[in-house]
Amino acid sequence: MSETRIYLDNAATTRISDNVFEAMLPWLKEGYGNASSIYALGRKSAIALNKARSLCAETLGCESREIIFTSGGTESDNHAVFAAARAGAMTGKRHIITSAIEHHAILRPLERLEREGFRITRLPVGTNGIVRPEDLQAALTDDTALVTIMAANNEIGTIQPVARLGEICHERGVLFHADAVQAFGNIPMNVRKMNVDMLSLSGHKLHAMKGTGLLYAAKSVPLSPFMEGGAQQGGRRAGTENIAGIVGLAEAVRYAAEHTGEKAAHLLPLRERIIEELSALPGARLNGDRDTRLPSNINFSFAGQEGETLVLKLDLLGIAVSSGSACASGSLDPSHVLTAIGCTHDEARSSVRVSMSEYTTAAEVDEFIAAMRKILL
Numbered sequence: 001m002s003e004t005r006i007y008l009d010n011a012a013t014t015r016i017s018d019n020v021f022e023a024m025l026p027w028l029k030e031g032y033g034n035a036s037s038i039y040a041l042g043r044k045s046a047i048a049l050n051k052a053r054s055l056c057a058e059t060l061g062c063e064s065r066e067i068i069f070t071s072g073g074t075e076s077d078n079h080a081v082f083a084a085a086r087a088g089a090m091t092g093k094r095h096i097i098t099s100a101i102e103h104h105a106i107l108r109p110l111e112r113l114e115r116e117g118f119r120i121t122r123l124p125v126g127t128n129g130i131v132r133p134e135d136l137q138a139a140l141t142d143d144t145a146l147v148t149i150m151a152a153n154n155e156i157g158t159i160q161p162v163a164r165l166g167e168i169c170h171e172r173g174v175l176f177h178a179d180a181v182q183a184f185g186n187i188p189m190n191v192r193k194m195n196v197d198m199l200s201l202s203g204h205k206l207h208a209m210k211g212t213g214l215l216y217a218a219k220s221v222p223l224s225p226f227m228e229g230g231a232q233q234g235g236r237r238a239g240t241e242n243i244a245g246i247v248g249l250a251e252a253v254r255y256a257a258e259h260t261g262e263k264a265a266h267l268l269p270l271r272e273r274i275i276e277e278l279s280a281l282p283g284a285r286l287n288g289d290r291d292t293r294l295p296s297n298i299n300f301s302f303a304g305q306e307g308e309t310l311v312l313k314l315d316l317l318g319i320a321v322s323s324g325s326a327c328a329s330g331s332l333d334p335s336h337v338l339t340a341i342g343c344t345h346d347e348a349r350s351s352v353r354v355s356m357s358e359y360t361t362a363a364e365v366d367e368f369i370a371a372m373r374k375i376l377l
């Protein structure tokens with residue numbers, strides 16, 4: 001089997017960074033106390049937990065009690081959607097607005113709510129992959145319980161005008177949630193400035209452990225618990241806290257926020273170089289807005305090609321990227337994101353996503369471009 005030498009699939013997951021690893025180590029071995037125990041070993045864990053919570057809160061610009069540690073982006077998204085739906089239903093509000101290009105961690109819970117009688121509006125996006133604020137304005141009704149729109153898309157990297165969308169929601173007194181799993185660490189983020197009531201983050205996209213994440217929920221949000229059980233996290237998320245994971249997550253959040261500008265400065269020229277070079281290849285079409293996209297993201301379709309085949313050919317050369325199609329139950333389903341921006345099924349199936357991290361080097365980018373030329377010319 002070939003080795004992956006060049007990793008360009010950081011939107012799928014990231015390696016654990018040295019600073020996160022170092023921060024977690026003491027809590028994996030000697031610091032194993034349960035944060036709910038009242039003796040010294042437990043109290044130490046509780047202190048670490050509180051510190052991690054304050055660090056995340058300070059970084060996001062909110063209060064500690066507004067942070068709930070979760071098992072990742074999927075749980076954070078599910079919690080936000082189901083809690084807002086439950087609160088809405090209690091006051092007769094059974095309408096939720098989202099976009100057509102959300103992650104399945106949002107779309108699937110909404111499908112369930114739809115089966116249970118909620119009305120779901122899925123806002124279209126233009127061919128650039130961006131939601132139009134005027135479409136949101138027009139879709140809001142008196143019974144809208146929640147608007148949930150991602151800060152940046154995981155496939156095409158397009159950045160949504162979150163602060164404006166949040167402002168529109170607040171003018172109508174509607175809760176606004178943003179999935180910032182892909183955006184955080186790539187664009188500066190402060191929950192107050194973004195006008196969000198809830199925000200989802202995932203640790204493993206930020207060089208922390210898989211199975212870690214958080215949900216910011218403003219104290220004004222009527223948030224029912226997602227999981228019932230113990231009284232951990234103020235009763236809002238039962239279950240013994242994963243101290244090592246949480247400490248690592250907080251370190252990743254701190255680091256990512258502090259280095260957002262530096263990371264963008266490093267990645268933008270690399271992104272531009274890839275876009276320029278891949279645009280010259282036969283049948284190339286850039287997916288998503290040319291400029292309003294994450295510095296780390298490039299997504300191309302290549303007419304007449306099969307994305308999965310390109311991924312496998314690159315894999316043989318030691319390069320990891322992903323394709324825009326998900327292989328589900330033996331059939332290649334075209335991505336709902338790519339079809340939403342107007343790609344035909346064939347175009348959607350011919351896509352390749354490159355997602356970089358701060359560890360991506362210019363030499364790696366050169367080798368990736370050379371590999372694409374070798375495969376396609």
Ligand code: PLP
Nearest residue numbers: 072073074103105154181182202
């Ligand atoms: N939301 C977005 C935009 C994502 O890209 C992902 C993961 O790919 C998730 C949610 C789910 O996050 P997790 O893998 O931490 O459950």
